[in-house]
Each structure stands twice: as C-alpha cells, then as structure tokens.
Amino acid sequence: MKLAILVGTLAELAGVGLTATATWLIMRAAEHPPMQALTVAIVAVRTLALAKGALRYLERLASHKTVLSEAVELRGRVYDDLAHRRHIPSGTALTRIVTNVDQRLDAKLRTTLPWITAALVGAVVTVASGFSLPLIAGLLINLALLPWLAIRTPQDLTPLRAKLTEQTTELVHSKEELIAYGLFDERLHAATRTAKELSRKERTRDLTPLAIAVQFGAALLMLAQHEPAWLIMAAIATFEITVPLAALTRPSQEPTDEPEPACSTETPDLQGRTAIVGPSGAGKTTLLNALAHRLEPSKGALADAHVFHTTVRTNVLLAKPDATQEELDRAAEITELDLDWDQVVGERGEEISGGQRQRLILTRSVLANPEVLLLDEPTEGLDPEQADRVLSKVLDHCQGTALVVTHRTEQLALFDHVRHRGPISHEHVGRVG
Amino acid sequence: MVDRRHLLALIPIPFLVLAQAELLASVLSGGTGLLLLCLVIGLRVLVWWGHREWAHRAAERTRARLREAFLRSPGTKAGEVATLVTRGVHDVTPYVVGYLPQQILAVAVPLAVVIRLAFADLTAALTILATLPLIPIFGALVGAHTRERTARQWDALATLGGHFLDVVKGIGTLRAFGRAEAQSTTVRRLAAQHMTETMSALRVAFLSAFVLELVATMSVAMVAVPVGLRLLDGGVPLYTALLVLFLAPEAFLPLRAAGAQYHASAQGREVLAKVPARTETTGQAPPDLAQAEIVFENVSVRSLRNFSLRVQPGERIALVGPSGAGKSTILGLLLGFVRPDDGRVLVGGVDLQEIDHRKWLEALSWVPQRPTLVPANLSSGEQQRVALANALDRRQAALFLLDEPTAHLDAETEALVLKATRDFTQGRTAVIVAHRPTLLNEVDRVVTV
Structure with missing residues (x-):
C-alpha cells in the first residue's frame, strides 16, 4: 500500500514538474539569458519526461498487487468467519457477502489510492506555490467537497439495485417458464424500466464538469493575480489529477444480516429408523434443518446439499477425503450412481439430470456413514422402483439413527417409526383446480 | 446494437482546444484576451457536461439492447447468461462512454493541432507529425500481444472467481461433513493463484500504457527544448513558443486516453463480440392441436437416441423410465426449447422448428420439474401445486406437458391433484412425466423411455 502511494505520488509529481519546468524554460528563454542558465531546466525536462512513464507503470503494478494480495487475505477471513458462524446465512445473503468482498477491493483501487495520491501531490504543489489562495481553495473543492458530494448517499439506491438483481435473476432462471406463459416481454420491460431509473439516479452523481470548472476557474484567478506562468501551468496539471475524483462512486455494501430462524424445541426420538410424513407445508424440512443445526458437524447430517462445480469424485470425497476407490465404488453401488467419477457436474449440477444429482448427494451421505443420517425426500426424481430399492439399501447400510422425510407410503415398511408431522388443515387441501 | 448518438456532441471540442491554447498563450505573453479565455473555458465545460449526459443515456440504451439480446438468445446456459446480463452488460459502459468518444477525439484533435502548428x-508541427504515428x-503491437491474453484471462478469472462463490454457497454442505475448515486453505490457495494469474496478465497489459505514456512525454520534451532554444536565439516570438508548448501535449493527450480506454473497455468489447445474431422467429401458425398428430421421428439429442413416438390428438401419454433417460428432454423438445441434433419433431406434418414459437407456446401448458415462477417462501410441494394450478387454468391450452406433477406431494394431496388433472385435461392431448404408479391410471398409454 505504502509503496503504491509513494510511486504513484512520484509519478504524478514528475508529470506536474515536467509541465512547470517546460513552461519556466520558455518564459526564461524569452528574457534571452546566457545559455548556461537553461542547462539545468533542459536536463530536468528530459529526465522528468522519462521518469513519468516508468513510474506510472510501476505504480499500476504496485497498486494492483496490493489490492490482489488483500483479496487473498479478505477472502480467507470471510470464509473462516462463515465456517464458524452458528447459523449459516441463506443463499442470497451468501451471494451478497461475496459481492461485498469484490466491491471493497475495487473501491480501494479506484477510490482510496487515487484520492491519497492526488491529496499528496496537491499538498506538495501548494507548498511550492507559496500557498496561493486560489490554488488552495480549488484543491479543497476538488479533493474534499466534490468527492464527498459524489459518494454521499442522499438516496439509498440499494432497494432499486436489489430490485434489478431480482428481476434479472428471474428472467434468467425462469426464462423458459416465462416464455411458455407469454410473460417474458412484460418482465423484460419491467427490468429495463428499473435499469433506466437506476442509471438516471447514478448519473446525477457525476460531477466531472464541475471539477473541470474549478480547475480552470482557479487557473484564471491565478492568471488575474499575475502569478508566474510555470505555477499556473503546474496548477492546471495538478487539478487534472483531481478531476476523476468528482466521479467517484462508493458501491453500497448490500445488507447481509438476517434474522436467525426460530429453533423448534421439539426433538424427535433419535433411535432407529424414523420416517417423517405429513402434508407439504407442515414443516418437515424445517424440522430436519433445526436438527442438523443442533448436531455436532462431525456426527454428520444432510439437510442442505450443495453440488460443487467440480468432478463427481471430489463432490463425493467431501464426505470422507481418505476414502479408497473401493469404498467409493461400494457407496456408488448402494445408491446406483451411474456417473463417471471424473465427470464435471457443472454449475449447480446443470450437466447432470435431477435424479443423478439426487443419487450423487445420497452417495456422499452413504460414504460419510454418520451417526445420525438426515434425508429430505432423498429419492425424489428417481423412478419408484429404483427409489424404493435405493432407499432400502441406504437404510440397510446405515448403522446409526436415520431420519427420513418421504411422501411414498410404499417406503414406510422400511422404517421402525413413522412420525406424522402436523395436522392436515383445510387451507392446505383442495386449492388445486 | 451500440448507440452512438452522443458522439455528435464532440464536434466543437477540437475548435475549443485550439481557442483555449491561443488565448492562454496570448495572455501569458502579455497580450489581451482574458475575458474571451473565460468564455472559451466556460463553453468547454458546458460541452463536456452535455456530452457526458448524452453518453450515459446512450450507454443505458446499449445496455438495455444487450440485456434483451442475451436473454432472448436460445440455448445458452443459465450460468453464462446470468454473468453476461449482469457483469457483462455493465462492462460495456466504459466502451460507450469512454472508448468510442476517445476514438473520435484521438483523430480530430491531433489533426487540428498539427494543422494549426504548421502555420x-x-x-x-513536423516533430509531432513524426512521433504521433508511433x-x-x-x-x-502491444495490443496484438495482449488481446489473446485478455480473452484467456476472462475465462481463467471467471473460473477462479466462481470458485469462491461456489465454496461460500456450499458452506452448509461443507460444514455438515466437517470439511469447512479444511477448505479454508484451498480458498486462500486459489485466491493466491488468482492473484498470480492476474498480475502476470497485467504486467503485459500495462506495457501498452507505458509505451504510450513514454512516447507522449518524450515528444513534449522533444518539442519544448528546441523551441526554447530557438526563442533564446530570437528565432520565434514568445507567443508562438507558448502556443507550441500548450498545443503539443493536446495532440498526444487524446491518443493516450484512447489507449487507456482501449484497455478499460477490453472486457466490454469481449462482451459485444458475444452478442448473438438475431434470429427471426416468425414461422407458420401452429396447426390445430385438436386435429394434429405429434410425431417424433428418430430424434437424437442429449441422452435420447433415435427416439420415435406418435401422439394422437386428445391422447394422454405417460413417460416412464430411469432418471437421466431423457424424459424432461422430450418435454423440452415439445416446448421448442431443445432442438434435435438429429431427426425431427412434426406437428400435423409440419416441422416444429418452422412453427412460430410464440404462437405455439400459447397453445400449450407446462409444469416444469422444479417450478420457479411461484413465491419462494412456499415448500417445494406447495410450489408444485401452485404451478400446476396455474398450468391447468390455461383454458385455451390444447396440449398439456406435466413434468412429475405429483412430486413432493403426500398421498392425500396427490389424489386431489390427480382428480384435478383428470378433469382439466379431459379430451385434450397430454404428455406427463411420471414416476409414481398412481399417475399411470390417469393416462391412455404408457411409453417407456
């Protein structure tokens, strides 16, 4: 960070110095002094011209390196924090956490570093000018007032941004359904309207024209005060560095806090094999999630199953990293997983079918062989025969306790206990048709 | 695709640049023109403000067109489209607002400067003319070298950047298996790899900026020093020397800015290159499904191999078979979202691809395997039922496509759903993907895939 600031400031000072020295050279030459009076200035002009480019190159590399190394640390820290939280945030909150990390790093590179460099150059030129008043006033406006106006948040744009994200996500992920129901055009127009409104509100923050007005306004005042030409040109060059600061944006951090879900106090007996049945909406999944949260991670539980964008093997090995190929094959045999171990499953398991994804997740829990096995509709997406066969084999293999949410009455014979979850209320019945 | 109207606002800029340098040189060499200089500077700020305003509007119009084009393009993967319509579309802004205007200025301003200096x-003028083309x-030269790297970098960064999101999203699963802490080192290792990859790409990418910067500053030195020496000898008046000093950097500035914008808009240009060609979808009107027979003729796509099937008008068919056999793909083919690699799907003797897609979709009703167009706070069984209710409610539909309509439902609700399905699809064609045997009683024919 310090190196990036130092090199950046030197690079900008070289640029300002080049303009000032060249102007001084011309003005002095007009007085027709002896040649020796110009020698130092001529050497300085050539040296500064060379130095500026080289220093700029080094500054770019140093600042990017600073930010990227911080990314390594920040990503690690954010991940560790998540790994130790009691309650795991929802998918949306997790996406926002990742976005916030990226935005924070981007802000450092495009906001913090340029601002510090410009402020340091401004300070040096102010001293060199013998504290010229128009210069100080202009720098205060361009370094403090305009950036503050640009990044202050008079109106919170977060809800609008969230709305656009939501509309876009729906258009992408429900595209086929929207087209099939003739709703696509309407939703697309709605998203375009939101984007337009957002863009209009963001645009009003661009104060670049004001910064340019300040740049030349201060120079004209200095001109009227009969300041030396080299100083006026140095001032214009210094203000040039401050102009981009008027268009600074501070990306708003998206909210990631959410209320912790209420924990159900009900604890089912954890003995033998239990089936949980009941109408949809009765809270079966909630019960499993609550149980999973209460268990020691090592005891193993499967409630929220994510398929990672990697090979089938890596996805399954998560459960037991030191498993041998034989163990893997045995687990795959139990769940009838017919995928190549080295196939990549694609983002969110897009490259494999729904049933294959389900069996991959099952294979993982078979390999983990936990003390408490929690399964949420584990065979949905398989054909009935295979579903019953696979569940039976999985339960046979399980030596500990098993809790399974299922809808298939045919499977109930496989269990020691059946818990009926929640009464069937009239609200839940007969709404279809 | 790209809106270029804002470029018109650039016309006065070369003239204002010349006027400003002339007046500044005049005032500094003891002449008049301070008030006129104030006026020119005021105009320059105004023109700049107007141009920015237009440019941002043009950028928004371009973004809207791109979003639409990407969302409408058939057959692209959801993950890729999501990246394109969010970050990708956003990346086009520097191209419209920065790169396009700088391209114009990089030609117009140096030209104006050289012509003025020639007098x-x-x-x-000759020194500048000789160094400008450099x-x-x-x-x-540098750009040609970095172009390929930029393209590769986009892919590499997408993979490495995607890894962090993937791991964070799967943290629940990792914790369930006690693997969360072990992944901590992997996260750091891949972030470090991300850094190394990016830095090596940047070292090359910044080289072009370095070369441009160096040529520009060196040329100013090459113009200023000789003109100062000639001034010393009395060869040129002070006014001319100052004019040369002020105009020389103006000739290089837009070129350097264009170079920087070229770099900043690289990803935007990559995105523009991915814009799909417009496909006209105006086809024939769909045949009347009450009369038309649907025929799959040796269709091969994804896991389907030489699949053939005839569906009579008004017939209700159940598709059964192991998972991964291609049952949902058959529905995708009927919907027109999946196109056969080989073979054809005919409706009343007409190839489905020749039929107007919008009108065809209006004639059918579909419940997907995992409906998403319903409020997310419902349980999966409830979502399924809401989607089914919506689908059955489409009274004009003559073809029903139901993908496991009773998945996630308990037996009692399933019975209700089955009755509703039976009543609503009466006398209309239906293709139902079924896993549960109860569904099979509701259909005329069972087809094993």
Whole structure:
C-alpha cells in the first residue's frame, strides 16, 4: 500500500514538474539569458519526461498487487468467519457477502489510492506555490467537497439495485417458464424500466464538469493575480489529477444480516429408523434443518446439499477425503450412481439430470456413514422402483439413527417409526383446480 | 446494437482546444484576451457536461439492447447468461462512454493541432507529425500481444472467481461433513493463484500504457527544448513558443486516453463480440392441436437416441423410465426449447422448428420439474401445486406437458391433484412425466423411455 502511494505520488509529481519546468524554460528563454542558465531546466525536462512513464507503470503494478494480495487475505477471513458462524446465512445473503468482498477491493483501487495520491501531490504543489489562495481553495473543492458530494448517499439506491438483481435473476432462471406463459416481454420491460431509473439516479452523481470548472476557474484567478506562468501551468496539471475524483462512486455494501430462524424445541426420538410424513407445508424440512443445526458437524447430517462445480469424485470425497476407490465404488453401488467419477457436474449440477444429482448427494451421505443420517425426500426424481430399492439399501447400510422425510407410503415398511408431522388443515387441501 | 448518438456532441471540442491554447498563450505573453479565455473555458465545460449526459443515456440504451439480446438468445446456459446480463452488460459502459468518444477525439484533435502548428512553427508541427504515428503503431503491437491474453484471462478469472462463490454457497454442505475448515486453505490457495494469474496478465497489459505514456512525454520534451532554444536565439516570438508548448501535449493527450480506454473497455468489447445474431422467429401458425398428430421421428439429442413416438390428438401419454433417460428432454423438445441434433419433431406434418414459437407456446401448458415462477417462501410441494394450478387454468391450452406433477406431494394431496388433472385435461392431448404408479391410471398409454 505504502509503496503504491509513494510511486504513484512520484509519478504524478514528475508529470506536474515536467509541465512547470517546460513552461519556466520558455518564459526564461524569452528574457534571452546566457545559455548556461537553461542547462539545468533542459536536463530536468528530459529526465522528468522519462521518469513519468516508468513510474506510472510501476505504480499500476504496485497498486494492483496490493489490492490482489488483500483479496487473498479478505477472502480467507470471510470464509473462516462463515465456517464458524452458528447459523449459516441463506443463499442470497451468501451471494451478497461475496459481492461485498469484490466491491471493497475495487473501491480501494479506484477510490482510496487515487484520492491519497492526488491529496499528496496537491499538498506538495501548494507548498511550492507559496500557498496561493486560489490554488488552495480549488484543491479543497476538488479533493474534499466534490468527492464527498459524489459518494454521499442522499438516496439509498440499494432497494432499486436489489430490485434489478431480482428481476434479472428471474428472467434468467425462469426464462423458459416465462416464455411458455407469454410473460417474458412484460418482465423484460419491467427490468429495463428499473435499469433506466437506476442509471438516471447514478448519473446525477457525476460531477466531472464541475471539477473541470474549478480547475480552470482557479487557473484564471491565478492568471488575474499575475502569478508566474510555470505555477499556473503546474496548477492546471495538478487539478487534472483531481478531476476523476468528482466521479467517484462508493458501491453500497448490500445488507447481509438476517434474522436467525426460530429453533423448534421439539426433538424427535433419535433411535432407529424414523420416517417423517405429513402434508407439504407442515414443516418437515424445517424440522430436519433445526436438527442438523443442533448436531455436532462431525456426527454428520444432510439437510442442505450443495453440488460443487467440480468432478463427481471430489463432490463425493467431501464426505470422507481418505476414502479408497473401493469404498467409493461400494457407496456408488448402494445408491446406483451411474456417473463417471471424473465427470464435471457443472454449475449447480446443470450437466447432470435431477435424479443423478439426487443419487450423487445420497452417495456422499452413504460414504460419510454418520451417526445420525438426515434425508429430505432423498429419492425424489428417481423412478419408484429404483427409489424404493435405493432407499432400502441406504437404510440397510446405515448403522446409526436415520431420519427420513418421504411422501411414498410404499417406503414406510422400511422404517421402525413413522412420525406424522402436523395436522392436515383445510387451507392446505383442495386449492388445486 | 451500440448507440452512438452522443458522439455528435464532440464536434466543437477540437475548435475549443485550439481557442483555449491561443488565448492562454496570448495572455501569458502579455497580450489581451482574458475575458474571451473565460468564455472559451466556460463553453468547454458546458460541452463536456452535455456530452457526458448524452453518453450515459446512450450507454443505458446499449445496455438495455444487450440485456434483451442475451436473454432472448436460445440455448445458452443459465450460468453464462446470468454473468453476461449482469457483469457483462455493465462492462460495456466504459466502451460507450469512454472508448468510442476517445476514438473520435484521438483523430480530430491531433489533426487540428498539427494543422494549426504548421502555420505557427513548422519544425514543431513536423516533430509531432513524426512521433504521433508511433503511438498507434506501438499500441497495436502491444495490443496484438495482449488481446489473446485478455480473452484467456476472462475465462481463467471467471473460473477462479466462481470458485469462491461456489465454496461460500456450499458452506452448509461443507460444514455438515466437517470439511469447512479444511477448505479454508484451498480458498486462500486459489485466491493466491488468482492473484498470480492476474498480475502476470497485467504486467503485459500495462506495457501498452507505458509505451504510450513514454512516447507522449518524450515528444513534449522533444518539442519544448528546441523551441526554447530557438526563442533564446530570437528565432520565434514568445507567443508562438507558448502556443507550441500548450498545443503539443493536446495532440498526444487524446491518443493516450484512447489507449487507456482501449484497455478499460477490453472486457466490454469481449462482451459485444458475444452478442448473438438475431434470429427471426416468425414461422407458420401452429396447426390445430385438436386435429394434429405429434410425431417424433428418430430424434437424437442429449441422452435420447433415435427416439420415435406418435401422439394422437386428445391422447394422454405417460413417460416412464430411469432418471437421466431423457424424459424432461422430450418435454423440452415439445416446448421448442431443445432442438434435435438429429431427426425431427412434426406437428400435423409440419416441422416444429418452422412453427412460430410464440404462437405455439400459447397453445400449450407446462409444469416444469422444479417450478420457479411461484413465491419462494412456499415448500417445494406447495410450489408444485401452485404451478400446476396455474398450468391447468390455461383454458385455451390444447396440449398439456406435466413434468412429475405429483412430486413432493403426500398421498392425500396427490389424489386431489390427480382428480384435478383428470378433469382439466379431459379430451385434450397430454404428455406427463411420471414416476409414481398412481399417475399411470390417469393416462391412455404408457411409453417407456
């Protein structure tokens, strides 16, 4: 960070110095002094011209390196924090956490570093000018007032941004359904309207024209005060560095806090094999999630199953990293997983079918062989025969306790206990048709 | 695709640049023109403000067109489209707001400067004329070298960047298996790899900026020093010397800015290159499904191999078979979202691809395997039922496509759903993907895939 600031400031000072020295050279030459009076200035002009480019190159590399190394640390820290939280945030909150990390790093590179460099150059030129008043006033406006106006948040744009994200996500992920129901055009127009409104509100923050007005306004005042030409040109060059600061944006951090879900106090007996049945909406999944949260991670539980964008093997090995190929094959045999171990499953398991994804997740829990096995509709997406066969084999293999949410009455014979979850209320019945 | 109207606002800029340098040189050499200088500077700020305003509007119009084009393009993967319509579309802004205007200025301003200087001081004009072409030449040389790397970097960064999101999203699963802490080192290792990859790409990418910067500053030195020496000898008046000093950097500035914008808009240009060609979808009107027979003729796509099937009008068919056999793909083919690699799908003797897609979709009703167009706070069984209710409610539909309509439902609700399905699809064609045997009683024919 310090190196990036130092090199950046030197690079900008070289640029300002080049303009000032060249102007001084011309003005002095007009007085027709002896040649020796110009020698130092001529050497300085050539040296500064060379130095500026080289220093700029080094500054770019140093600042990017600073930010990227911080990314390594920040990503690690954010991940560790998540790994130790009691309650795991929802998918949306997790996406926002990742976005916030990226935005924070981007802000450092495009906001913090340029601002510090410009402020340091401004300070040096102010001293060199013998504290010229128009210069100080202009720098205060361009370094403090305009950036503050640009990044202050008079109106919170977060809800609008969230709305656009939501509309876009729906258009992408429900595209086929929207087209099939003739709703696509309407939703697309709605998203375009939101984007337009957002863009209009963001645009009003661009104060670049004001910064340019300040740049030349201060120079004209200095001109009227009969300041030396080299100083006026140095001032214009210094203000040039401050102009981009008027268009600074501070990306708003998206909210990631959410209320912790209420924990159900009900604890089912954890003995033998239990089936949980009941109408949809009765809270079966909630019960499993609550149980999973209460268990020691090592005891193993499967409630929220994510398929990672990697090979089938890596996805399954998560459960037991030191498993041998034989163990893997045995687990795959139990769940009838017919995928190549080295196939990549694609983002969110897009490259494999729904049933294959389900069996991959099952294979993982078979390999983990936990003390408490929690399964949420584990065979949905398989054909009935295979579903019953696979569940039976999985339960046979399980030596500990098993809790399974299922809808298939045919499977109930496989269990020691059946818990009926929640009464069937009239609200839940007969709404279809 | 790209809106270019804002470029018109650039016309006064070369004239204002010349006027400003003339007046500044005049005032500094003891002449008049301070008030006129104030006026010119005021105009320059105004023109700049107007141009920015137009440019941002043009950028928003371009973004809207791109979003639409990407969302409408058939057959692209959801993950890729999501990246394109969010970050990708956003990346096009620097191209419209920065790169396009700088491209124009990079030609117009140097031209104006050189012409003006030719009348004031021919030596300076010739020096600038000789060094100016070095910038695009060096820029093109370095650019040609970095172009391929930029394309590769986009892919590499997408993979590495995607890894962090993937791991964070799966943290629940990792914790369930006690693997969360073990992944901590992997996260750091891949972030470090991300850094190394990016830095090596940047070292090359910044090289072009370095070369442009160096040529520009060196040329200013090459113009200023000789003109100062000639001034010393009394060869040129102070006014001319100052004019040369002020105009020389103006000739290089837009070229350097264009170089920087070229770099900043690289990803935007990559995104523009991915814009799909417009496909006209106006086809024939769909045949009347009450009369038309649906025929699959040796269709091969994804896991389907030489699949053939005839569906009579008004017939209700159940598709059964192991998972991964291609049952949902058959529905995708009927919907027109999946196109056969080989073979054809005919409706009343007409190839489905020749039929107007919008009108065809209006004639059918579909419940997907995992409906998403329903409020997310419902349980999966409830979502399924809401989607089914919506689908059955489409009274004009003559073809029903139901993908496991009773998945996630308990037996009692399933019975209700089955009755509703039976009543609503009466006398209309239906293709139902079924896993549960109860569904099979509701259909006329069972087809094993």
